[in-house]
Amino acid sequence: MPNSRGGHFKAVVLGVSTGGVAALKFILGALPPDFPIPVLIVTHITPDSDDSLAVLLDTLSAIRIKEADEMEAITSGTVYLAPANYHLLVEREHLLALSIDPPVNFARPSVDVLFESAAEVYGPALIGVIMTGAGNDGSNGLLKIKNRGGMTIVQDPADAKMDDMPRSALHVVKADHVVCLKEIPALLMRLIQRKP
Amino acid sequence: MTSDELIDLEIKLLMEGIYQVYGYDFREYSEASLRRRLLQWLSGSGFASLSLAQSSLLRDRELFATLLRGITVNVSEMFRDPPFFKAIRELVVPHLKTYPFVKIWHAGCASGEEAYSMAILLEEEGLKGRFRIYATDINEEVIRTAQAGIYPLQELQRFTRSYQQADGTGSFSDYYTARYDRAILNASLRENIVFAAHNLAVDADFGEMNLILCRNVMIYFKQPLKERVLGLFDSSLVPGGFLCLGTKESLHHRRISDRYEAITPRMQIYRKRYAK
Numbered sequence: 001m002p003n004s005r006g007g008h009f010k011a012v013v014l015g016v017s018t019g020g021v022a023a024l025k026f027i028l029g030a031l032p033p034d035f036p037i038p039v040l041i042v043t044h045i046t047p048d049s050d051d052s053l054a055v056l057l058d059t060l061s062a063i064r065i066k067e068a069d070e071m072e073a074i075t076s077g078t079v080y081l082a083p084a085n086y087h088l089l090v091e092r093e094h095l096l097a098l099s100i101d102p103p104v105n106f107a108r109p110s111v112d113v114l115f116e117s118a119a120e121v122y123g124p125a126l127i128g129v130i131m132t133g134a135g136n137d138g139s140n141g142l143l144k145i146k147n148r149g150g151m152t153i154v155q156d157p158a159d160a161k162m163d164d165m166p167r168s169a170l171h172v173v174k175a176d177h178v179v180c181l182k183e184i185p186a187l188l189m190r191l192i193q194r195k196p
Numbered sequence: 197m198t199s200d201e202l203i204d205l206e207i208k209l210l211m212e213g214i215y216q217v218y219g220y221d222f223r224e225y226s227e228a229s230l231r232r233r234l235l236q237w238l239s240g241s242g243f244a245s246l247s248l249a250q251s252s253l254l255r256d257r258e259l260f261a262t263l264l265r266g267i268t269v270n271v272s273e274m275f276r277d278p279p280f281f282k283a284i285r286e287l288v289v290p291h292l293k294t295y296p297f298v299k300i301w302h303a304g305c306a307s308g309e310e311a312y313s314m315a316i317l318l319e320e321e322g323l324k325g326r327f328r329i330y331a332t333d334i335n336e337e338v339i340r341t342a343q344a345g346i347y348p349l350q351e352l353q354r355f356t357r358s359y360q361q362a363d364g365t366g367s368f369s370d371y372y373t374a375r376y377d378r379a380i381l382n383a384s385l386r387e388n389i390v391f392a393a394h395n396l397a398v399d400a401d402f403g404e405m406n407l408i409l410c411r412n413v414m415i416y417f418k419q420p421l422k423e424r425v426l427g428l429f430d431s432s433l434v435p436g437g438f439l440c441l442g443t444k445e446s447l448h449h450r451r452i453s454d455r456y457e458a459i460t461p462r463m464q465i466y467r468k469r470y471a472k
Contacts, residue, residue, distance in 0.1 A: 048278070048361075050462075070415045070444050071226070083444055086415075089228035092204065097228045098444055100412045102271050117228045120200045148200075 009151070009192050010125040011037055011074070011090075013118045015111030015141070017044040017133025019161030021053065023181055028061040028079055030185035035063050036192055039079040040096075040118065042088060042109045044133065049084035057081070070098045082109035089117035105137035115141020124149030127191060129184065131155040133165035139172040146173050151191060153177045153184065206246040207234060213254050220334070221397040222267060224421035230267065237266035261337070268335040270413070272306040274313045274352070277443055278361030280411075281317060283463045285363055288438050289321045292406060298327040301405045301432060303396060303425075304413030305331035308342025308389075309355075312371075313362075314409070315385045320365045330402060332394035343391045345381035347372075352379045396425045401432040408433055412442035426452050435470045 016023055020043040031039075045053060051067040057079075058065040068080040074094045082088035086098040087109050097117075104110035115128055115138060128145040130138045132155060146152050152175045157163035159180040170178065179187055197205075207230065211222045222230060234246065241262075243249035253260050275281050292298045298318075302311045311331035318327050333339050352372055359368040372379040396413070408429050414422050429439055430452045439447075439456065441464035447453045456466040 069446075071419070086444060087229075089232070091226055091228050097226050098415050099229045099232075100271060100415070100442075101229065101233070113232070117232065120231070121228075123198065123200070 008125055009037055009127050010122050011118060012039045012127045012129065012188060013115055013141075013145075014039060014041045014129040014131065015043075015115065015133070015138035015165070016041070016131040017107075017111075017135060017137065017162065017165055019132035020044070022161070023131050023155075024057060025060055026181060027184055028057055028063060028065060031061065031063045031079075031188070033062040033064065033077060035077055037076050038074045039063075040068075040074075040082075040088065040090070040114060041079060042082045042111045042114045042138075044107050044109070044137070045084050047085040047108070051081075051083065054081045068096045068098065070096065072096045082114065084109075087113040089113060090121045092121055094121070105135060107135070107137050111138030112141040116144050119144040119148045119150060122148075122150065126150035127153065127188065129153045129155075129188075130166055130169040131181070131184075132160035132162050134162045135164055136168035138165055139168045142169050142173045142175070146175075151176050153179065153187065155184070156180050203231065203235070203246065206250075207231060210234075210246050210250050210253065213250060214260070217254050218257075218260060219398065220264065220395065224397065224418045225267075225416055226418050229416055233267050234263075237263055264335060265337060268333075269338055270304065270306040272309040273358070274309040274355035275358035275362045275364075276310065276411075278358045280440070280443065280463050280465075281313060281362035283460055283465060284314075284440070285317060285321065287459055288407065288465065289318070289323075291436070291438070292318075292323065292327075293321070295406060296326065298323060298406045299404060300327060300329045300407045300409070301402050301429075302329055302331040303394070303408065303410040303429070305333050305339075305342060305391070306335075307338050307347075308345065308391065309347070310409065310411070311342065311389050311391075312345065312381055312385055313359075315388050316359075316364070316371055317362070318388075319385070327388060329389045330405075331389050331391050333391075334393070334395045334397075336393045339391050339393055343386070345386050346378055347381075349374050349377050349379045396428065397421060401428045403432065404434055405432045405437060406434060407438045407440070409440045411440060412445070414445060415442060423451055426450055430455065430468070433468050435468055437468050439466045439468065440464065441466075 054067040065079040067083050089097040128142050154169045154175040155166045157166045160166050215221045305311045356368045372381050
C-alpha cells in the first residue's frame with residue numbers, strides 16, 4: 001500500500017479528553033485561517049453541554065471553528081467539533097453524520113467512532129492525532145488509521161496533562177510521531193507541506 | 197477495490213436482498229452508522245463476512261431478527277435534553293390546551309422512554325384524559341418493551357435529574373413502582389399511549405395530529421428518505437400543529453420548510469402555518 005508521505009492528506013482527526021480545552025486553544029490558535037484541509041475533533045464533554053466550547057474556540061482562533069451539523073458538507077479551512085451527546089462520523093460523500101448510538105468507551109461522542117469511520121473514508125489520506133485525556137478512547141481508532149496507511153501522531157505522555165489516552169494509544173499503535181503539544185501545529189503544517 | 201469499498205458493496209447487496217425478502221428498506225439509510233452497526237452485528241455472528249452471512253439471513257427469519265435488532269434499536273432516555281421538554285411545557289402546551297382533545301405522534305419511539313416522558317408532562321400540565329400518544333417504531337420487538345413499561349430501576353433513577361431539569365412539578369418516583377432491580381411505570385401513563393409498529397420508509401401517514409415528535413431518527417437517513425418522512429409528517433399535521441426534531445436537526449433547505457416556522461431559536465420546534 002502506498003504510504004502517505006507525499007502531502008496528499010485530505011483531513012485531520014483529533015481526539016482529546018481531560019485537559020483538552022487548553023490543548024485545543026493552543027493548537028487551533030496556531031492554525032492559519034487558510035489551513036488547507038478540514039479538522040474533525042472529538043473532545044469528551046458532558047452530555048448537557050451546548051455549543052459554547054466551539055463558540056469560545058472560534059473567537060480565540062483565526063481558523064473557522066464550529067459544531068458539526070448533521071449531513072453537513074465537510075469543507076477545508078474549517079474545524080468541526082462533535083456536539084455533546086452525539087457521535088460524529090464521516091460519510092463516503094465527505095459529509096458529516098451524527099448518531100445517538102450507545103456510548104463507546106463510556107463516551108459519546110467517542111474518539112474511536114470518529115477515527116474508525118474517517119479511516120474507512122479517507123484511508124491513507126488521513127492524519128490522526130491523540131492528545132491528553134483519561135481512559136483509552138481513540139486507541140482502536142488510531143490503529144485503524146495506521147492500518148489504512150494514514151499518519152498517526154500522539155502527544156508525548158510526559159507532556160500531556162493526563163497521560164492515559166496517549167499512553168494507551170502508544171501501547172496499541174507504533175505512532176509515526178510522538179511529540180509535545182507545542183510541536184503539533186508545526187508538524188501538521190509540515191505534513192501538509194506548508195510552513196507555518 | 198479496497199476492503200472498505202468491498203464491504204460497502206456487500207452492504208448494498210444485502211440491503212437490497214433484505215428489502216426484497218422482508219420488506220424492510222434500509223437502502224436509504226446513511227452509510228457510516230449503518231456500516232458500524234452491521235459490522236458490530238457481524239463480529240458477534242460467527243460469519244466471516246456479510247456476503248457469507250447473506251445466504252442465511254435471507255432464508256432464516258430468526259437470524260434476520262437479530263440483525264434487525266442490531267440495525268434499528270435506538271437508545272432512548274426519559275427527558276433526554278431537559279431544555280427541550282421545558283420548552284414544550286412553556287411554548288407548546290399552552291396551545292395544546294386550547295383543543296378539546298390532543299393527538300400526538302411519536303415517530304421512532306424505540307423502547308418508549310420519551311413517549312412516557314411526554315405523557316408525564318401532559319398529565320402534570322392538566323391534560324389528563326384529553327390526549328393520546330401514538331408511539332411507533334420500525335422494530336416490533338422494542339414496541340413490546342415499550343408497551344410493558346418496565347425498565348431497570350437504576351436507569352429510571354438516573355433520569356430523575358433530567359425530570360427535575362425539565363421543570364417536572366411532581367416527584368419522579370411517584371410515576372413508577374420499584375420491585376427488586378426493576379421498575380414498572382404507572383398503568384395510568386400507559387393508558388394514554390398506543391404503541392404500534394410503523395415503518396417510516398414504506399408506511400403511510402397518520403391523520404390529524406396536533407404534535408409530532410421525531411427526534412434523532414432522521415439523522416440516520418439519507419436526504420431523499422428524510423424528505424419522504426418530512427412529507428409524511430406534513431400531511432399528518434393539522435395547521436397550527438407542532439413538529440419537534442432532535443437538537444442537531446433542522447428544517448433548513450427542506451421541501452416543507454416554507455410551511456413551518458421555528459417557535460424558539462435554540463430548540464428544533466416548528467409550527468405549521470395556517471393556510472393563507
